[in-house]
Amino acid sequence: MAKKHTELFQIARYDCDVVGNQTLPSMVRMMIKVSGDQSRALGVTDDKIHSLGLGWIITQHDMYINRLPKAGEEVQITTEAVSYNKYFCYRHFWIHDVSGDECVHMKSTFALMDMKERKMGHVADEVVAPFESEKIKRIIRSEKIASLETPELEGEYKVRYLDIDDNQHVNNSVYLGWMMDVLGYDYLSTHEPEQVSIKFNKEVRYGESIHSLVERDNRVSRHQIKVNEDICAEANITWRE
Amino acid sequence: MAKKHTELFQIARYDCDVVGNQTLPSMVRMMIKVSGDQSRALGVTDDKIHSLGLGWIITQHDMYINRLPKAGEEVQITTEAVSYNKYFCYRHFWIHDVSGDECVHMKSTFALMDMKERKMGHVADEVVAPFESEKIKRIIRSEKIASLETPELEGEYKVRYLDIDDNQHVNNSVYLGWMMDVLGYDYLSTHEPEQVSIKFNKEVRYGESIHSLVERDNRVSRHQIKVNEDICAEANITWRE
Numbered sequence: 001m002a003k004k005h006t007e008l009f010q011i012a013r014y015d016c017d018v019v020g021n022q023t024l025p026s027m028v029r030m031m032i033k034v035s036g037d038q039s040r041a042l043g044v045t046d047d048k049i050h051s052l053g054l055g056w057i058i059t060q061h062d063m064y065i066n067r068l069p070k071a072g073e074e075v076q077i078t079t080e081a082v083s084y085n086k087y088f089c090y091r092h093f094w095i096h097d098v099s100g101d102e103c104v105h106m107k108s109t110f111a112l113m114d115m116k117e118r119k120m121g122h123v124a125d126e127v128v129a130p131f132e133s134e135k136i137k138r139i140i141r142s143e144k145i146a147s148l149e150t151p152e153l154e155g156e157y158k159v160r161y162l163d164i165d166d167n168q169h170v171n172n173s174v175y176l177g178w179m180m181d182v183l184g185y186d187y188l189s190t191h192e193p194e195q196v197s198i199k200f201n202k203e204v205r206y207g208e209s210i211h212s213l214v215e216r217d218n219r220v221s222r223h224q225i226k227v228n229e230d231i232c233a234e235a236n237i238t239w240r241e
Numbered sequence: 242m243a244k245k246h247t248e249l250f251q252i253a254r255y256d257c258d259v260v261g262n263q264t265l266p267s268m269v270r271m272m273i274k275v276s277g278d279q280s281r282a283l284g285v286t287d288d289k290i291h292s293l294g295l296g297w298i299i300t301q302h303d304m305y306i307n308r309l310p311k312a313g314e315e316v317q318i319t320t321e322a323v324s325y326n327k328y329f330c331y332r333h334f335w336i337h338d339v340s341g342d343e344c345v346h347m348k349s350t351f352a353l354m355d356m357k358e359r360k361m362g363h364v365a366d367e368v369v370a371p372f373e374s375e376k377i378k379r380i381i382r383s384e385k386i387a388s389l390e391t392p393e394l395e396g397e398y399k400v401r402y403l404d405i406d407d408n409q410h411v412n413n414s415v416y417l418g419w420m421m422d423v424l425g426y427d428y429l430s431t432h433e434p435e436q437v438s439i440k441f442n443k444e445v446r447y448g449e450s451i452h453s454l455v456e457r458d459n460r461v462s463r464h465q466i467k468v469n470e471d472i473c474a475e476a477n478i479t480w481r482e
Binding site: 012013014016017018019020023025029030032033036071155158160161162164165166168171173177180181183184185188189206207 | 253254255257258259260261264266270271273274277312396399401402403405406407409412414418421422424425426429430447448
């Protein structure tokens with residue numbers, strides 16, 4: 001078992017949507033904050049990673065949502081850097097309510113980018129050692145994300161200054177906002193996400209305009225974020241009313 | 242002296258911009274949260290206001306910024322509903338750091354909208370009594386906001402689902418994001434707001450597209466948010482490098 005790290009959060013109204021449920025971007029930001037805090041507490045700071053010529057990237061999030069946290073609620077967010085292989089680090093997150101019931105479970109895949117070569121770096125044992133993660137040989141399969149075939153709805157979004165985080169990238173939570181927004185008020189205010197898988201292929205940069213495309217198939221929506229012909233991110237979301 | 246209410250906040254990286262300063266929208270959301278929490282604690286809930294056929298609106302914020310809170314910092318946010326007259330309630334906010342130094346002071350003017358008649362309602366004594374606010378006859382003057390004359394930069398923004406808050410309005414913090422964004426990365430990553438006055442004239446609704454216009458004059462930027470020919474909000478921001 002790797003080391004676990006837990007933090008308490010009070011969910012504010014401003015973390016929530018019009019019906020009082022915490023938004024997906026807000027949930028993802030909080031979970032990623034907890035992993036960042038654990039890393040700093042264990043001495044694996046961003047500065048240390050950068051000094052090795054590397055930077056963390058996220059390649060996929062798989063979220064399983066029993067229920068979304070609500071405005072005014074207190075939740076516990078726990079993370080564990082479960083295992084790693086030569087290229088990937090596998091981290092889990094859990095959001096529990098005050099009764100100890102699991103609201104959300106997220107499995108995320110991280111990789112280290114060689115900043116100079118702009119390609120995947122190797123995961124060095126000493127980077128991961130403080131987390132006591134298990135070293136494995138195999139590649140853990142994330143959820144399969146079915147590609148969108150015929151876009152039903154489309155929206156154009158320009159990257160804004162506040163979309164950029166302190167790593168100079170569009171924050172990974174922003175893509176989920178673009179994806180959901182095209183579904184519109186009537187759909188979003190009457191449906192909740194039950195399972196979300198999002199895969200990040202290519203970085204979107206400040207000043208670029210993206211197209212957010214969606215196609216629905218019963219309870220599943222399939223999403224793409226495109227810059228010109230490049231598919232920068234893809235997602236499948238399963239909804240419940 | 243009216244009752245004061247204080248809450249502690251940990252400023253997360255996701256509350257901050259690319260240089261690690263808390264963003265104006267995030268600061269405003271936290272301050273408004275504190276006033277909402279005080280109101281609920283004193284029994285002046287939104288439900289109670291709505292049951293009187295009324296709803297709170299904000300007409301102006303005047304912010305005086307010694308320094309912006311930073312990522313990782315703990316701050317205290319205090320609010321006091323200082324005084325009121327027949328039409329307006331005057332509320333102050335302060336953000337203090339752990340040394341007790343004042344980072345930000347904000348003076349805000351609230352009014353009660355008669356939801357049926359869509360016009361300003363009277364501020365009933367019983368609504369304000371729990372705050373122990375001083376009843377005054379005079380209208381307190383907010384900062385004068387100079388109108389923009391010749392727009393230098395312009396951006397178009399569509400209201401997104403997540404811009405709408407649980408009052409079914411575009412959250413007041415969203416306007417500041419639209420206003421600042423047109424100034425662009427190079428300006429925003431090298432300048433900090435020192436004084437901000439923003440006036441809200443007309444509600445923007447879901448699905449509308451707004452134009453964010455700006456003109457600069459030395460250290461001051463003058464902003465307008467327009468829907469067609471309607472000026473929905475105006476602001477003056479004084480910047481320091």
